[in-house]
Amino acid sequence: MTKNTIEVNQLAKSYGSKQALNNISFKVREGSCFGLLGPNGAGKSTTMKILSGLLDADTGTVSMFGQGIRKAGNAVKDRLGYVPQSITLYEKLSAYDNLQFFGEMYGVQSASLKRRIGEVLEQVGLADRAKDAITTFSGGMKRRVNIAAALLHRPKLIIMDEPTVGIDPQSRNHIFEMIRTLKNDGVTILYSTHYMEEVEALCDDLTIIDHGQVIAQGELIEVLDRFGTQAVYLELQDGQRPPSLPGSGAPAQKGRGWLLETTNPLSILSQWAQACQSASLQVKQLEIVRPTLEAVFLSLTGTTLRDN
Numbered sequence: 361m362t363k364n365t366i367e368v369n370q371l372a373k374s375y376g377s378k379q380a381l382n383n384i385s386f387k388v389r390e391g392s393c394f395g396l397l398g399p400n401g402a403g404k405s406t407t408m409k410i411l412s413g414l415l416d417a418d419t420g421t422v423s424m425f426g427q428g429i430r431k432a433g434n435a436v437k438d439r440l441g442y443v444p445q446s447i448t449l450y451e452k453l454s455a456y457d458n459l460q461f462f463g464e465m466y467g468v469q470s471a472s473l474k475r476r477i478g479e480v481l482e483q484v485g486l487a488d489r490a491k492d493a494i495t496t497f498s499g500g501m502k503r504r505v506n507i508a509a510a511l512l513h514r515p516k517l518i519i520m521d522e523p524t525v526g527i528d529p530q531s532r533n534h535i536f537e538m539i540r541t542l543k544n545d546g547v548t549i550l551y552s553t554h555y556m557e558e559v560e561a562l563c564d565d566l567t568i569i570d571h572g573q574v575i576a577q578g579e580l581i582e583v584l585d586r587f588g589t590q591a592v593y594l595e596l597q598d599g600q601r602p603p604s605l606p607g608s609g610a611p612a613q614k615g616r617g618w619l620l621e622t623t624n625p626l627s628i629l630s631q632w633a634q635a636c637q638s639a640s641l642q643v644k645q646l647e648i649v650r651p652t653l654e655a656v657f658l659s660l661t662g663t664t665l666r667d668n
Contacts, residue, residue, distance in 0.1 A: 365389070365425060366387065366422070366517070366548075366550065368385055368386050369385050370420040371383065371421075372420050380406040381410075382571075383419075383573075384567075384569060384573065386574065386577055391548055392543070393562050393563045394567075395563035395566035396550065396553075396566070397553060397556065397559050402554075402570050404554075411519055411550070412440065413429060413436075413437060414442075424439075438467070438513065442510055443519065451494045452493060454491050455497070456477060456481070459480065459509055460473065473512075477490075478490075480508040480512055483538060500527035500532070506523075507538070516548065517549075518547060519550045519552075520550065521552045522552055523535055523553075524553070536558075536562060539562055559580070559653060560652070560653055563580055564580060565578065566580055575661065576660055583656060584656060585651070587656040589621045590623070590649070591648075591651070592619070592625050592628045593614065593619050593648075594618050594632050594636075595617030596636070599616055600641060602636075603632070603636060603641070605628065605632065608622065617645060625648040
């Protein structure tokens with residue numbers, strides 16, 4: 361039987377007259393990477409702060425490892441690593457000194473702390489910068505040190521709140537690989553983001569929230585299949601327009617090609633192939649493509665995923 365590391369039930373939170381969370385519920389399976397997806401202002405950070413114990417909900421309950429987070433106290437906190445959206449480091453101190461401070465805060469024994477700092481710096485790809493001041497680091501490197509701090513006490517659950525905002529591609533790829541390694545080691549990861557492609561690349565399950573409410577949730581593949589529509593992608597030489605298919609609607613331009621949503625993708629693919637052959641058009645790419653989270657969000661809300 362699958363265990364749940366986190367169970368959130370009817371969580372609500374308001375700031376004055378603004379309701380940030382409206383009775384949201386979800387469960388995070390043990391050993392999974394769970395995506396909390398939504399635009400900025402949807403309520404993701406409020407949820408993360410409540411789960412990490414930094415903020416109290418107005419109503420609703422949260423349990424981790426089978427225990428209520430308030431009653432369990434340190435029994436839960438000792439197994440939890442939190443990576444906040446804002447970088448929380450001492451700029452004038454070195455990466456090593458920052459991690460020494462956070463290690464002591466987490467209660468890592470001094471006898472093993474030095475070795476553990478070396479391990480997490482290696483894990484985030486910054487072992488060669490251990491003695492350099494944080495002020496000399498790029499935004500992506502700072503975020504990697506932030507993640508290293510959350511790993512020092514070997515947590516079984518890591519909460520990451522928008523960990524890739526404003527970082528370079530190299531750091532993003534490094535974080536992705538680190539998340540996959542942690543998951544393979546049995547660590548549960550709750551990953552909050554407004555980047556749909558990150559959820560598609562990393563997550564097993566997801567909950568999509570907007571305006572403080574859950575609008576879709578489940579296994580990633582299940583959500584894509586339930587709310588999305590399959591499509592056929594066609595790209596022709598020199599960016600030519602595709603031949604029209606009577607009764608099939610108009611394709612939408614997608615990059616250098618064209619995308620036609622359909623409930624019968626195999627038939628559309630066959631018709632396009634035949635039409636291109638008849639017209640002597642040179643096909644660069646023709647394939648059935650799965651629905652994307654972007655398309656799912658659009659179908660559920662009528663808008664694209666906004667940044668603000």
